[in-house]
Amino acid sequence: xxxxxxxxxxxxxxxxxxxxxxxxxxxxxxxxxxxxxxxxxxxxxxxxxxxxxxxxxxxxxxxxxxxxxxxxxxxxxxxxxxxxxxxxxxxxxxxxxxxxxxxxxxxxxxxxxxxxxxxxxxxxxxxxxxxxxxxxxxxxxxxxxxxxxxxxxxxxxxxxxxxxxxxxxxxxxxxxxxxxxxxxxxxxxxxxxxxxxxxxxxxxxxxxxxxxxxxxxxxxxxxxxxxxxxxxxxx
Numbered sequence: 001x002x003x004x005x006x007x008x009x010x011x012x013x014x015x016x017x018x019x020x021x022x023x024x025x026x027x028x029x030x031x032x033x034x035x036x037x038x039x040x041x042x043x044x045x046x047x048x049x050x051x052x053x054x055x056x057x058x059x060x061x062x063x064x065x066x067x068x069x070x071x072x073x074x075x076x077x078x079x080x081x082x083x084x085x086x087x088x089x090x091x092x093x094x095x096x097x098x099x100x101x102x103x104x105x106x107x108x109x110x111x112x113x114x115x116x117x118x119x120x121x122x123x124x125x126x127x128x129x130x131x132x133x134x135x136x137x138x139x140x141x142x143x144x145x146x147x148x149x150x151x152x153x154x155x156x157x158x159x160x161x162x163x164x165x166x167x168x169x170x171x172x173x174x175x176x177x178x179x180x181x182x183x184x185x186x187x188x189x190x191x192x193x194x195x196x197x198x199x200x201x202x203x204x205x206x207x208x209x210x211x212x213x214x215x216x217x218x219x220x221x222x223x224x225x226x227x228x229x230x231x232x233x234x235x
Contacts, residue, residue: 009081013183014072021060024080029057035086042087043080045070054086066090075148077183093145093185094137128153129208134199142191146177151184154212159184164217165193165207177216197222 008031012022024032041059043050043066050069053061070092072078079091130150138144151157156179163177163186176188199205203222211217 007081007083009079011180012078012080013180014074014076014078016074018072018074019064019067021055021058021063024057024059026057028082031082032086038086040086042085043090044083044087045090045092075145075183077145077180077185091141092137093141093143094135128212129206131204131206134194134201134203134205136201138190139194139199139201142189143185143187144190146184146186148182148184151179151182154209154216156184157182162215164215165189165220166210166217167193167197167220167222171196193220 008028010025010028012025039054040062041052041054043052050062050066052059052063052066072092073094077093079093081089081091083089128150130147132144132147146156156177158179159177160179161177163175164172165175165186166172173189173193175186175190175193177184177186179185193199197220199222206221208219208221209216210219
């Protein structure tokens with residue numbers, strides 16, 4: 001994603017301890033020159049404003065209220081778009097996983113919260129796969145978060161590459177697989193898959209690895225309504 005010189009922005013993954021404050025990236029400070037005298041930043045979202053104390057490059061007093069009102073959780077991704085005069089428009093991409101950081105390294109452990117497990121050969125789906133429920137953020141944005149266990153198991157951490165996704169009717173889409181720290185997501189075409197399959201909030205979807213090469217290929221499965229129970233976490 002290219003940063004517009006008129007509207008520079010930065011990504012911020014939500015990490016442990018985030019309620020005590022977050023730091024503006026050092027590389028972003030060049031856009032804030034001349035504002036050292038301003039003691040507060042303004043965070044804007046959905047027409048509302050929050051006043052947050054700025055200490056150095058850290059957002060502190062007032063940040064906890066913003067985090068609580070938006071139910072921020074470990075694993076979410078925030079985008080701060082700079083509007084000038086220490087005002088930021090904030091976009092929130094809620095993650096469908098909130099697992100403990102240590103468990104993210106244990107790719108064999110099943111997390112019930114993220115409905116993920118790497119399937120054994122004798123199971124119905126013989127390849128690594130993950131199941132998730134369609135959330136509001138992936139209906140309004142061209143982005144879908146990938147569970148960390150799946151990302152670790154398939155070598156996707158700190159990786160950016162093209163991705164091919166095919167559905168059960170052999171229709172194909174070219175997307176982009178991106179990562180920010182340990183947060184991995186797909187974009188650049190997810191909205192086309194979403195709209196083609198008329199996905200809605202609460203639908204269950206599954207991605208199954210077909211080929212994990214330089215340009216990975218995944219198979220897409222979707223069920224909606226009462227049929228959503230057909231896609232289950234493999235025991």
